Amino acid sequence: MAQNVLKAVDIKKSFTGVQALKGVTLEIRPGEIHCLAGENGSGKSTLIKVISGVYTPEGGHVEYDGKSYKKITPIEAILNGVQVIYQDFSIFPNLSVMENLAFNTELASKSKLVNKKRMRKIAEEAIDKIKFEVDLDAKVGELPVASKQLVAICRALMFNAKLIIMDEPTTALTRKEINALFKIILDLKAQGIAILFVSHKLDEVFEISERFTILRSGELVFKGNTKDLDDKKFSYYMTGREIQIEPFEPKLTKQTKMLEVKNLTLNGYFYDVSFSVSKGEILGISGILGSGRTELALSLFGIRVVDSGIIKINGKEVAINSPTVAMENGIGYVPEDRLTEGLFLQQSIGDNIIISEIDNLTGKFGILDERKQSEEIQKWVKELSIATPNPDNACNTLSGGNQQRVVLAKWLARDLKVLILNGPSVGVDIGSKYDIHHILKKLADSGLAIIIISDDIPEVMSLSSKILIMRDGKISNTFEPSETTIHEITAQMV
Amino acid sequence: MLSKITNRISTVIKNDIYITRLIALMLIWLVFMGFFRFEKFYTVINFQTMAAQFPEFGLMAFGIMLCMILGGIDLSVVGVANFAAIVGAITLKKIVGVDGEMLGIAIPIVFIVGIIIGAMAGAVNGFLISIINIPPILATLGTFELFTGIAIVLTKGKAISGIPFGFSEAITGRLFGLIPIQLLIFLAMALVITFLVTKTTYGKKLYLTGTNITAAKFSGVKTTKIIIKTYMISGISASLGGLIMLANYNSARAGYGTVYTLQCVLIVVLGGINPSGGKGKISGVILAIFVLQMLASGLNKIPEISSFYIPLIWGGVLVAVMVMNYFTENKKIKL
Numbered sequence: 001m002a003q004n005v006l007k008a009v010d011i012k013k014s015f016t017g018v019q020a021l022k023g024v025t026l027e028i029r030p031g032e033i034h035c036l037a038g039e040n041g042s043g044k045s046t047l048i049k050v051i052s053g054v055y056t057p058e059g060g061h062v063e064y065d066g067k068s069y070k071k072i073t074p075i076e077a078i079l080n081g082v083q084v085i086y087q088d089f090s091i092f093p094n095l096s097v098m099e100n101l102a103f104n105t106e107l108a109s110k111s112k113l114v115n116k117k118r119m120r121k122i123a124e125e126a127i128d129k130i131k132f133e134v135d136l137d138a139k140v141g142e143l144p145v146a147s148k149q150l151v152a153i154c155r156a157l158m159f160n161a162k163l164i165i166m167d168e169p170t171t172a173l174t175r176k177e178i179n180a181l182f183k184i185i186l187d188l189k190a191q192g193i194a195i196l197f198v199s200h201k202l203d204e205v206f207e208i209s210e211r212f213t214i215l216r217s218g219e220l221v222f223k224g225n226t227k228d229l230d231d232k233k234f235s236y237y238m239t240g241r242e243i244q245i246e247p248f249e250p251k252l253t254k255q256t257k258m259l260e261v262k263n264l265t266l267n268g269y270f271y272d273v274s275f276s277v278s279k280g281e282i283l284g285i286s287g288i289l290g291s292g293r294t295e296l297a298l299s300l301f302g303i304r305v306v307d308s309g310i311i312k313i314n315g316k317e318v319a320i321n322s323p324t325v326a327m328e329n330g331i332g333y334v335p336e337d338r339l340t341e342g343l344f345l346q347q348s349i350g351d352n353i354i355i356s357e358i359d360n361l362t363g364k365f366g367i368l369d370e371r372k373q374s375e376e377i378q379k380w381v382k383e384l385s386i387a388t389p390n391p392d393n394a395c396n397t398l399s400g401g402n403q404q405r406v407v408l409a410k411w412l413a414r415d416l417k418v419l420i421l422n423g424p425s426v427g428v429d430i431g432s433k434y435d436i437h438h439i440l441k442k443l444a445d446s447g448l449a450i451i452i453i454s455d456d457i458p459e460v461m462s463l464s465s466k467i468l469i470m471r472d473g474k475i476s477n478t479f480e481p482s483e484t485t486i487h488e489i490t491a492q493m494v
Numbered sequence: 495m496l497s498k499i500t501n502r503i504s505t506v507i508k509n510d511i512y513i514t515r516l517i518a519l520m521l522i523w524l525v526f527m528g529f530f531r532f533e534k535f536y537t538v539i540n541f542q543t544m545a546a547q548f549p550e551f552g553l554m555a556f557g558i559m560l561c562m563i564l565g566g567i568d569l570s571v572v573g574v575a576n577f578a579a580i581v582g583a584i585t586l587k588k589i590v591g592v593d594g595e596m597l598g599i600a601i602p603i604v605f606i607v608g609i610i611i612g613a614m615a616g617a618v619n620g621f622l623i624s625i626i627n628i629p630p631i632l633a634t635l636g637t638f639e640l641f642t643g644i645a646i647v648l649t650k651g652k653a654i655s656g657i658p659f660g661f662s663e664a665i666t667g668r669l670f671g672l673i674p675i676q677l678l679i680f681l682a683m684a685l686v687i688t689f690l691v692t693k694t695t696y697g698k699k700l701y702l703t704g705t706n707i708t709a710a711k712f713s714g715v716k717t718t719k720i721i722i723k724t725y726m727i728s729g730i731s732a733s734l735g736g737l738i739m740l741a742n743y744n745s746a747r748a749g750y751g752t753v754y755t756l757q758c759v760l761i762v763v764l765g766g767i768n769p770s771g772g773k774g775k776i777s778g779v780i781l782a783i784f785v786l787q788m789l790a791s792g793l794n795k796i797p798e799i800s801s802f803y804i805p806l807i808w809g810g811v812l813v814a815v816m817v818m819n820y821f822t823e824n825k826k827i828k829l
């Protein structure tokens with residue numbers, strides 16, 4: 001057997017009393033595609049930072065090509081061929097592709113003057129390695145996500161990388177782009193370069209990885225071949241509990257239409273969209289990035305204003321031109337990007353929950369009623385089992401799943417008729433994901449009309465009572481989840 | 495029992511390191527002055543003088559504080575203050591005769607006119623920032639020039655003097671011969687702002703909008719309204735500061751108090767208001783105002799320290815506190 005490119009043995013690391021890694025071992029062979037999985041907080045990012053020399057482990061050692069190190073600096077890691085591509089790619093968005101690629105070599109050459117010709121040559125060689133076609137003079141910030149990622153890969157390859165670590169590489173990509181990325185990765189594998197994916201969910205990475213290492217709360221729980229894993233085992237290793245997936249069957253049937261839209265159009269984004277959602281129903285809307293799904297949701301919540309078409313709430317036509325009007329009509333919206341659009345991270349969990357209904361929590365003369373506030377906060381923390389010792393703590397002390405519950409609570413605290421969720425479980429670990437699904441099903445059964453927008457097809461399948469597919473701004477298809485398959489839906493999306 | 499008390503003290507210290515630090519700084523200074531200049535510093539007159547000096551810039555600092563909690567800044571406060579003072583001076587001269595008749599009516603009218611000017615100026619700032627979307631620092635720098643410009647045109651660049659003396663007497667007078675009226679105006683505004691910030695939905699929305707304006711919009715907060723309201727309150731607070739300046743100097747000019755702009759920004763930061771928004775308390779800013787006033791007055795009482803050193807000491811204290819704030823913040827992030 002070939003020697004490992006990297007072997008991290010019995011790594012221990014703690015932060016202010018919290019043991020993030022409790023003796024974890026990771027082995028990566030040359031030219032293999034390995035996946036390091038674990039929920040948020042399982043210690044996978046800490047392990048990556050130990051391997052790449054950012055953190056110094058308190059116990060254990062790291063071996064590169066058989067050379068053992070107790071302490072590694074980031075430079076040593078790079079010299080030993082370890083390259084990390086983070087989620088934000090660490091590129092300079094305001095510089096051109098050429099500058100991004102040639103920057104390090106140019107700096108290393110120590111010449112004070114910049115030689116454009118030489119830079120172009122370096123950059124051309126770099127993109128040639130993966131046969132990546134791109135305009136070298138384009139600003140990297142203006143490239144699509146997939147191309148940014150490829151720029152980062154090209155840059156990593158310039159350092160004679162033996163191991164490329166990719167943090168959540170597929171989350172922002174479309175299926176087509178993922179396929180292109182996988183082709184490149186298989187190509188790199190053929191050149192003997194090992195790839196380590198870091199992921200917290202079971203997604204596309206699953207199909208291409210040969211071996212898996214799964215961490216849970218800083219401990220190694222699974223190490224082995226991908227073919228020995230299936231969905232169920234994977235969820236079990238990740239969460240430590242058995243999860244049952246049951247399709248959603250609405251308990252309330254033949255109800256009044258809560259939300260009805262006809263021929264809704266927002267020029268440039270979507271055209272002639274018509275559908276309806278009844279009380280107790282969960283409508284799934286799916287489509288790739290840029291299909292108009294997000295703009296549709298934003299229009300229903302009044303952030304964008306439609307150019308034409310009719311929106312009816314409970315049979316009554318309404319002109320939704322601001323979030324305030326949408327809220328007055330009983331519409332709530334859980335945004336796509338929880339961190340920038342959904343939460344006030346540095347503020348207390350409590351304030352995050354009550355902000356949308358704060359005008360109702362006042363006594364005489366509009367003075368805040370502290371008692372009413374804390375009752376309301378306690379109620380929702382309990383109702384959605386938000387895991388916090390004290391709701392006065394800042395929201396950024398919570399995990400992704402709990403943060404999403406806070407966003408949900410913010411809306412449920414109002415008297416809603418329609419709840420729209422854009423990416424209900426993006427960035428949420430598997431355990432919380434199923435808890436959130438369970439909460440949504442319960443809410444529907446209690447009479448709420450729910451719309452979920454998601455490109456996580458299994459999620460849409462298991463939650464929705466009806467599925468709409470959007471393509472190029474139009475509704476291209478409608479499915480009943482019981483009469484379709486994941487493959488059929490995926491095929492309709494692109 | 496004792497451990498309970500120390501426990502409480504330690505939670506207070508942990509909860510608000512900025513305020514604790516300012517109190518410590520103030521105590522050290524008070525003790526220092528007690529040792530070296532007791533008979534000069536600890537006099538009723540000295541405290542009365544200090545209490546008459548800080549309200550004018552303290553009120554301007556309040557405005558900057560609110561805007562900074564919102565994630566913005568108001569650099570136009572001095573412009574607004576001078577504008578209000580000049581219009582107030584013109585109004586006074588129009589209404590009140592040389593012999594001081596009609597003064598009883600004139601004072602409330604001057605305050606109403608000043609407050610209206612402050613509110614309007616603030617509304618202009620709020621409009622530029624929330625509706626035209628100009629970054630606050632540029633918008634208010636622009637309106638600072640604008641308001642100062644109007645003030646210069648109104649006065650032809652000269653100081654307005656010959657103001658009926660009764661106004662100055664009324665504002666710089668002392669309640670029961672002890673408490674300066676300026677201080678009462680300052681405290682009244684402090685109370686109003688404290689109430690708005692801690693007891694009303696406006697306050698909650700102010701902090702949350704300052705933390706994340708996009709999330710506030712997505713939560714249905716009318717952010718435009720909050721922004722305009724905040725800059726209007728800032729303008730009103732600044733205009734009150736301007737009227738106190740008018741009373742203190744018994745004259746008004748477009749170029750008065752220009753050093754106050756940066757001084758107020760520094761007070762606000764010293765008071766623990768985070769320039770990126772969403773964090774900070776009014777009590778911290780009030781303390782910072784006190785600390786700076788005491789430092790300034792105290793240094794004046796030490797003739798051995800040449801006045802050349804005063805800006806140096808001033809700057810040193812500010813930079814030191816900000817460095818400490820930086821480390822406090824970073825420690826929090828690491829945890």
